[in-house]
Amino acid sequence: MxxxxxxxxxxxxxxxxxxxxxxxxxxxxxxxxxxxxxxxxxxxxxxxxxxxxxxxxxxxxxxxxxxxxxxxxxxxxxxVGALPMIVTSFSVTILAALVATPFAIAVALFMTDIAPKNGAKFLQPVIELLVGIPSVVYGFIGLTVVVPFIRHLFGGTGSGILAGTIVLFVMVLPTITSLSVDALRAVPTYFRSASLALGATRFQTIYKVLLRAAMPRLLTAVIFGMARAFGEALAVQMVIGNAVLMPRNLVTPTSTLTSQLTTNIGNTIMGTLPNNALWSLALILLLMSLVFNLLIRCIGKRGEIKS
Amino acid sequence: MTPNQTDRIATQVINVLVLIVVLILMFLLGDIILNGFPHISWHFLTSPSSPFSAGGGIRDQLFNSLYLLILTLIISFPLALGSAIYLAEYAGNNWRTGLIRTAIEVLSSLPSVVVGLFGYLLFVIQFHLGFSILSGAIALTFFNLPLLVRSIEGSLHAVPDTQREAGMALGLSSWRTIRSIILPAALPGILTGIILSAGRVFGEAAALIYTAGQSAPILNYADWNPTDGSSFLNPMRPAETLAVHIWKVNTEGVTPDAISISAGASAVLIIVILLFNFGARAIGAHMYKKMTGGK
Amino acid sequence: MQTYDLSDTHIVTPPEEIALSTHQLQVYYGNNRQASMTDASLSFPRFQITALIGASGSGKSTYLRSLNRLNDRIARVQGEIMYRNTNINSPKINVYEVRKHIGMVFQKPNPFAKSISENITFALKAAGITDRRERHQRVETSLKEAALWDEVKDDLNKSALALSGGQQQRLCIARAIAMKPDILLLDEPASALDPISTTKLEVTLKALTQKYTIIIVTHNMQQASRISAYTAFFHLGHVTEYDQTEKIFQTPKIQATHDYVTGNFG
Incomplete structure (x- = not known):
């Protein structure tokens, strides 16, 4: 006891x-x-x-x-005027997101609503494969395919915002797509059946019901993609031209925050102004990634579907 | 236009966009494989690189990538596992946990170049580790941690709560329950997560160029003493990886056959990553089957 | 739902030796101010089956799970739980020891993803039983007591997940009694089982009263009346009536109990 x-x-x-x-x-x-x-x-x-x-x-x-x-x-x-790099970074980010979003949402819709069985089965590995390709490989293909192609079309060196945008477009596409798929799958099936039962066509259902219900999460998907594009360094650095000049158009060499950092941080001496200025660029990158994070949180909080 | 016409057109538009995406992927893979395969040879894989003349291989870079990957996993896996256990099993539903989750999210959203520069600042400069495999592995750990934590936590959460209750009700400590019941049940998911993260680590370059460095000193593969300067196992030597090599030969422009080396190296990189992806799936499925007794 | 006067209660103290008792047990989930379980004071007789009945959400499972401190992680439990003259609901108590003496079987069978014999030996090893023969002896006795031995004695190394639901549940009982507890708590153990498995389980439980005190939560009133000696009726987080099972089912003293056992409830 x-x-x-x-x-x-x-x-x-x-x-x-x-x-x-x-x-x-x-x-x-x-x-x-x-x-x-x-x-x-x-x-x-x-x-x-x-x-x-x-x-x-x-x-x-x-x-x-x-x-x-x-x-x-x-x-x-x-x-130490960082404006050219800030402008270029934002340009490639926004342009890449603008181009990638329609493609991403189309692929997501195809996988969730148009051909949910075979589409998803085939496209899922495609998306995962695209995510898995390392950024230097994207950069290398950009350098050997995209840049010569632009040079051929517009003359000049071929590097610049356009080349950067194309490379980043392919890179953020899988990110935005897979998050969009999640967003669309999160819309309950009865939203769809209710709309279809009222006699709406599939497109009307997609446009008026699905996309609206999924909007906040689709937005987060795009911001995730932008965050990735903004922080991407090597692939962009390989095709942007790396001249710190205000971009005058889409096909002249310029420089992003990341490309300037990767190119020069090893060539400057710790503690000197040229070095400090580069760290300031890194600080901008850090702050922007916090901003993206905050945006995603704010939108995410509002967008929860209650069922 | 009637709603039905709009519907048809919209569907066509979506189909075309999907087709373009598929074509892009096929082009990418085709480009990498068709241009890269002809350059992959036994000689290419087994000879050292030669920066200023044609005909160099990628032996040391390939080895460095693998060595760095293993070191990174050795450092990051225990840390990630411990943290994931904290989040899945011990963390309460309160502001502290919220703060911790935010911190991990912030870490995962940091551009890898920023993580690499932090590694450069702290380890290469402050701690005088120099450009070394160790600095590189630590930087890659930072880059890898948030993803690994998230995937392990997900696998732990996927184990039903009834298993935890079963262990607790038998008078087992939570730690024992986690270690001997929850972890084995979560193992297939955890392993899949590790292998997928390995693919990411293997292809990462931005975090490495200022931590592991951009040079590949001649290695002595017969020297098994990790403290020797030329030993292939020495973690304090600079080590250019495959991904960094691709970047470097393309940006420095001193290697005459940079294009064919990058093409071959890209193909090798992609093949290894594909192997990781398929391996992760196969191992996960196999273990799951084995554990549930084939049911 | 009809409202009943919750202060109107009838609770007896069994004359037999008492294995476990609670005094004014209150349970609060999360940050709730409102108690999910209010003032539960019950005494459970040794070597008997006591049934806890009541509608869903009446607090009977909450109460049961508090008895071996399984609610510690998710709820705040106030009041006393007396076991062997010790209040085991105190922060000083080693909960792992408590759970060795007060075993539990859950609603859904939850065997580990291990072999049948490992399911039983695993906790024994952790409890410091190093002798292999002793462990194997316990596997056999507990499986026999749980009336599963004859069905699995040739497959002890097979995965427990390959068993049927009823077999899995009896394995979980075997696993619990292999620890040689005093008291066995069962939370609707038959709710996931078919009628034949349920009957087998009831026979097993009856037989177990030779060595164990059993407290069982059940939705099934026939089951309560078939196997238990005492029955407690729970309503909206209160114990409304506690008495010998016959009295509860034949001459309930409280209106709510009467309505519930006659099926005129809610």
């Missing part, structure tokens, strides 16, 4: 095991949290050095068109 009572209150092997388990899993999650905080901290502290140590004005950085951090301009100020 007493022995059992004692056992009921004393720690046992099982309770010790549980302490071990908690320590292990809490440590792992803590490591990830520390990692995220240190990424944010380190990139931010490096990124603001341009403004705090080198006293470049934020406005000049965001609106200046001359990027030549090593030299001073006529007024004796360093030339």
């Amino acid at each position: 007493d022995e059992i009572q004692k056992k009921l209150t004393a720690p046992s092997k099982a309770s010790r095991e549980d302490v071990t388990g908690r320590i292990i899993s809490y440590t792992c999650i803590a490591a990830i949290i520390i990692l995220v905080i240190s990424i944010l901290y380190f990139i931010t502290s490096r990124g603001i050095a341009t403004f705090t140590t080198n006293h470049v004005s934020l406005w000049q950085f965001l609106s200046g068109k001359e990027w030549n951090p090593g030299t001073l301009n006529a007024k004796g100020q360093p030339q």
